[in-house]
Amino acid sequence: MSAKPVSLKTLAAKLELTVGTVSRALNGYADISPATRERVRRAADELGYRPNQNARRLSIGVPETICYQMPRYASSIAQPFVAQLLQGLGEALRKRNWDLLVSHAESSKDEIAQIDRLVRSGRIGGMVISRPLKNDPRIRLMQDLKCPFVVHGRTNSSEGYAWYDIDSEDAFVQSVNHVVGLGHSAIGFIGAPLQLQFAQDRLNGFQRAIVENGLTANPDYIQIADFSDEGGEAATNILLDMDAPPTAIVCVSDTVALGALAAIRERGLVPGQDITVIGYDGLQFGIHANPPLTTMAQPQAHAGRRLGDMLLSIIDGDDPTQHQELQRAHLVRRKTDGPMQNAWVRKFVSVREDSQ
Amino acid sequence: MSAKPVSLKTLAAKLELTVGTVSRALNGYADISPATRERVRRAADELGYRPNQNARRLSIGVPETICYQMPRYASSIAQPFVAQLLQGLGEALRKRNWDLLVSHAESSKDEIAQIDRLVRSGRIGGMVISRPLKNDPRIRLMQDLKCPFVVHGRTNSSEGYAWYDIDSEDAFVQSVNHVVGLGHSAIGFIGAPLQLQFAQDRLNGFQRAIVENGLTANPDYIQIADFSDEGGEAATNILLDMDAPPTAIVCVSDTVALGALAAIRERGLVPGQDITVIGYDGLQFGIHANPPLTTMAQPQAHAGRRLGDMLLSIIDGDDPTQHQELQRAHLVRRKTDGPMQNAWVRKFVSVREDSQ
DNA sequence: CTGAAAGCGCTTACAG
DNA sequence: CTGAAAGCGCTTACAG
Structure with a gap:
C-alpha cells in the first residue's frame, strides 16, 4: 500500500x-x-x-522512544491531565527527535506485562510511570530491567528513583489551615483508596493539620470513597447524615469535590455558605462549578515537559536520584469556602434544639 | 544503562x-x-x-505502529476526549500487538512536517487524523504518501478516504427543533472558526433548521467565537446586548456553552429559565455546571476503538471508502433548556415599553 | 577525504 | 524437519 x-x-x-x-x-x-x-x-x-528509523535504531542500539503508561482509575472528568501531560512530554522529546508511545492497561498485572514486553523487545529506552501505588511493582520491575524511568508521583519510599510530584501533604495542610482560619473546627475529609500513594499523602496532610491546629480528630470525619464524582457525593451524604456533621469538607480531588457540591445542593444547602468545600487539582472547569470551586491548584502545565527532560537526562547517564522534584500547590479561592459563622449546622443545631 | x-x-x-x-x-x-x-x-x-521489534519490523518491512496526531485548538476542558480516544485506539491495536505513537504540533505547517517525517522514516504504518479543516492539507499529504489513514471527523468532501464522524449537522437540527418545540423563535448560535469543518457543519445544521422551521434568519444571531469558554462568554455578551436578544442559544460545544452560562449568570439571569442554552458534546462535566447543561451527546466511547479497527482493516487492504461511519448525537436534557414563555426578554421588553 | 566491510537482530526463501 | 545464507536499511570502526 x-x-x-x-x-x-x-x-x-x-x-x-x-x-x-x-x-x-x-x-x-x-x-x-x-x-x-x-x-x-x-x-x-x-x-x-x-x-529508516527501525534500521537506524537497530544499528545504534537505542530505541529513541519512550513510553507513557496512562493512569488507570481516571474519571473522565479528570482526564484533561493526560492530554496536557502528553503534550509536555512530546515537547521535551521533540528536541531530540524521540518518539512517544502510549500504553494503557486494564489491570495492575497487565501493566506489568506491558512494561516487560515493551522494554525487553527493545522498543523503548525509557518510561514514565504515573500515579503509583504505595508499593508499586512497576518500579521494582523497571529497576530489575535496568531501564531508565521517571515517576509522576511517588511511592511510600521516594528514594532510589526519579520523580516529579506535588507536595500534596503540604497542600492539605494549607487547605485545612485555611479552613481553620475561617473558623471551622469540624472538618471532614473525603479521600481516595489508600493503596494509591497520593491518597495516603493527602490524608496524612489532613491529619497532621488537624493535630497541629489543636483540633480533636474524629475518625468518622474521614471518608474514603471512590475516586469519582459519585464517590464524592456518596461520602458527603454520609458526612451530612451524621449527628454532628462537619462544617467544612476538604476533598482529595476536584472531581470528588464536584460530587460533594452536588450532594450539598441536593439538600437545599449552599456550598460556601452553609458548608465549605475545598477541592484539589485546580482544574479549569472548577470555574464553572456551582458555585465555582475553591481548590488547591497544582502547577500542572510543566509536569509533562519536566518529566520528559528528566527522563532524557537519566537516559544520558544522570543519576536518577538527583532528579526528584517537589512542587507546591497553592490555594485558589473561588466560592465554595466561607466563614464558620454562617454554617448550616448552626441552623441545624438550633432546629434540633427547638424540637427537643 | x-x-x-x-x-x-x-x-x-x-x-x-x-x-x-x-x-x-x-x-x-x-x-x-x-x-x-x-x-x-x-x-x-x-x-x-x-x-527485538526494531529488527523484526525492519525485516518484515512493516512498522506495526500507528500514530495519533493530537488535535490543536483543544481547550483544556474538552481534553477528556483525547484520553478516551487513546484508550480506544490502544485497545484496537493491542489485539495485534501494534504500537500507538502520539504526536502534537503547534501549527498546521508543523503537522504536515511531522507526518511527512513519520511516514517517510518508516516509523508508522497508519495514521489517525483528528479534527480536520475544511480543506485539510494533511489528507492530500497522506494520499500522496500512499500511507493508510482514517479521519476523526470529515473535510468538506467526505469522499475518497475513511472517516468516523458524528452527524453534527443533524445534531444541530435536532437541537434547534427542540428549542423551537419549547416555543422559542429568536434563536442564537455561537460557533467556532469556520475553517474547522465541524464548525461549518454545525452552523449548516443550525441554518437549515431555522429555515425548515419557517423562522426568519437573523445574521446577527450567528456569532463565531473562540473555541473556548471565554469565547462563549464574549459571544453571549454580544447577543445579550442586542436590542432584541435571542431567547435561546445553541452552542458549538459544551465548553463554549459553559461560557454562555457564565455570561448569563453574570447578568443575574437564570439559564434554563430566562434563557435557554444547549451545548454539544455530552461531556460528563456538564452534570456539574450551573445549572446542569442540556446538550447534544455523542456516542464518544467507541470512537477510538472504531477508528483503530478501521485503520487496521485498511492496512490489511480494505478499500478506505468502505469505511465511513456516521453516528448520531442525541439530546440529553438537563436544566438549561426551558419554555419560551418564561424567557427573560419578555420582562426585558416590558421594562423597555414601560420606560418609553 | 572516501570506500569496503562488518554488524545490529530479526525473517524467510532455498537446500538438503 | 533443520541448517546455511541472504537481506531488511542503517552506522561506524578500519583501511588507504
Missing part, C-alpha cells in the same frame, strides 16, 4: 557514492569534505530522504 | 539450534517438529525472550 521510500542506497547510487559516505555526510561527520556534504544534503532534501 | 536483553542468538546457542530454526519455531511455522517447537517455546519463556 505505501509508496516505497527512498533509501540510503538509492541516494548513494544517484550521487555515485557509497552508502557509508552518504550516511556520514548526512550525520555531519567532520571527515567528509564540505563540498560533498553539501551535495549530499541537497540531494537528500530533493528526494525527500528520511532515514 | 539497560540490561542486555536475550536475543535469538543466545537462545539458539543455548538450544544448540540455529537462529532460523528458533525463529520459525517461535513463529509457529508448520515445518518445525512439535517437539522442538515446544522445547524452544519453553526456553524462550524461561529466559524471558522478546523479539
Whole structure:
C-alpha cells in the first residue's frame, strides 16, 4: 500500500557514492569534505530522504522512544491531565527527535506485562510511570530491567528513583489551615483508596493539620470513597447524615469535590455558605462549578515537559536520584469556602434544639 | 544503562539450534517438529525472550505502529476526549500487538512536517487524523504518501478516504427543533472558526433548521467565537446586548456553552429559565455546571476503538471508502433548556415599553 | 577525504 | 524437519 521510500542506497547510487559516505555526510561527520556534504544534503532534501528509523535504531542500539503508561482509575472528568501531560512530554522529546508511545492497561498485572514486553523487545529506552501505588511493582520491575524511568508521583519510599510530584501533604495542610482560619473546627475529609500513594499523602496532610491546629480528630470525619464524582457525593451524604456533621469538607480531588457540591445542593444547602468545600487539582472547569470551586491548584502545565527532560537526562547517564522534584500547590479561592459563622449546622443545631 | 536483553542468538546457542530454526519455531511455522517447537517455546519463556521489534519490523518491512496526531485548538476542558480516544485506539491495536505513537504540533505547517517525517522514516504504518479543516492539507499529504489513514471527523468532501464522524449537522437540527418545540423563535448560535469543518457543519445544521422551521434568519444571531469558554462568554455578551436578544442559544460545544452560562449568570439571569442554552458534546462535566447543561451527546466511547479497527482493516487492504461511519448525537436534557414563555426578554421588553 | 566491510537482530526463501 | 545464507536499511570502526 505505501509508496516505497527512498533509501540510503538509492541516494548513494544517484550521487555515485557509497552508502557509508552518504550516511556520514548526512550525520555531519567532520571527515567528509564540505563540498560533498553539501551535495549530499541537497540531494537528500530533493528526494525527500528520511532515514529508516527501525534500521537506524537497530544499528545504534537505542530505541529513541519512550513510553507513557496512562493512569488507570481516571474519571473522565479528570482526564484533561493526560492530554496536557502528553503534550509536555512530546515537547521535551521533540528536541531530540524521540518518539512517544502510549500504553494503557486494564489491570495492575497487565501493566506489568506491558512494561516487560515493551522494554525487553527493545522498543523503548525509557518510561514514565504515573500515579503509583504505595508499593508499586512497576518500579521494582523497571529497576530489575535496568531501564531508565521517571515517576509522576511517588511511592511510600521516594528514594532510589526519579520523580516529579506535588507536595500534596503540604497542600492539605494549607487547605485545612485555611479552613481553620475561617473558623471551622469540624472538618471532614473525603479521600481516595489508600493503596494509591497520593491518597495516603493527602490524608496524612489532613491529619497532621488537624493535630497541629489543636483540633480533636474524629475518625468518622474521614471518608474514603471512590475516586469519582459519585464517590464524592456518596461520602458527603454520609458526612451530612451524621449527628454532628462537619462544617467544612476538604476533598482529595476536584472531581470528588464536584460530587460533594452536588450532594450539598441536593439538600437545599449552599456550598460556601452553609458548608465549605475545598477541592484539589485546580482544574479549569472548577470555574464553572456551582458555585465555582475553591481548590488547591497544582502547577500542572510543566509536569509533562519536566518529566520528559528528566527522563532524557537519566537516559544520558544522570543519576536518577538527583532528579526528584517537589512542587507546591497553592490555594485558589473561588466560592465554595466561607466563614464558620454562617454554617448550616448552626441552623441545624438550633432546629434540633427547638424540637427537643 | 539497560540490561542486555536475550536475543535469538543466545537462545539458539543455548538450544544448540540455529537462529532460523528458533525463529520459525517461535513463529509457529508448520515445518518445525512439535517437539522442538515446544522445547524452544519453553526456553524462550524461561529466559524471558522478546523479539527485538526494531529488527523484526525492519525485516518484515512493516512498522506495526500507528500514530495519533493530537488535535490543536483543544481547550483544556474538552481534553477528556483525547484520553478516551487513546484508550480506544490502544485497545484496537493491542489485539495485534501494534504500537500507538502520539504526536502534537503547534501549527498546521508543523503537522504536515511531522507526518511527512513519520511516514517517510518508516516509523508508522497508519495514521489517525483528528479534527480536520475544511480543506485539510494533511489528507492530500497522506494520499500522496500512499500511507493508510482514517479521519476523526470529515473535510468538506467526505469522499475518497475513511472517516468516523458524528452527524453534527443533524445534531444541530435536532437541537434547534427542540428549542423551537419549547416555543422559542429568536434563536442564537455561537460557533467556532469556520475553517474547522465541524464548525461549518454545525452552523449548516443550525441554518437549515431555522429555515425548515419557517423562522426568519437573523445574521446577527450567528456569532463565531473562540473555541473556548471565554469565547462563549464574549459571544453571549454580544447577543445579550442586542436590542432584541435571542431567547435561546445553541452552542458549538459544551465548553463554549459553559461560557454562555457564565455570561448569563453574570447578568443575574437564570439559564434554563430566562434563557435557554444547549451545548454539544455530552461531556460528563456538564452534570456539574450551573445549572446542569442540556446538550447534544455523542456516542464518544467507541470512537477510538472504531477508528483503530478501521485503520487496521485498511492496512490489511480494505478499500478506505468502505469505511465511513456516521453516528448520531442525541439530546440529553438537563436544566438549561426551558419554555419560551418564561424567557427573560419578555420582562426585558416590558421594562423597555414601560420606560418609553 | 572516501570506500569496503562488518554488524545490529530479526525473517524467510532455498537446500538438503 | 533443520541448517546455511541472504537481506531488511542503517552506522561506524578500519583501511588507504
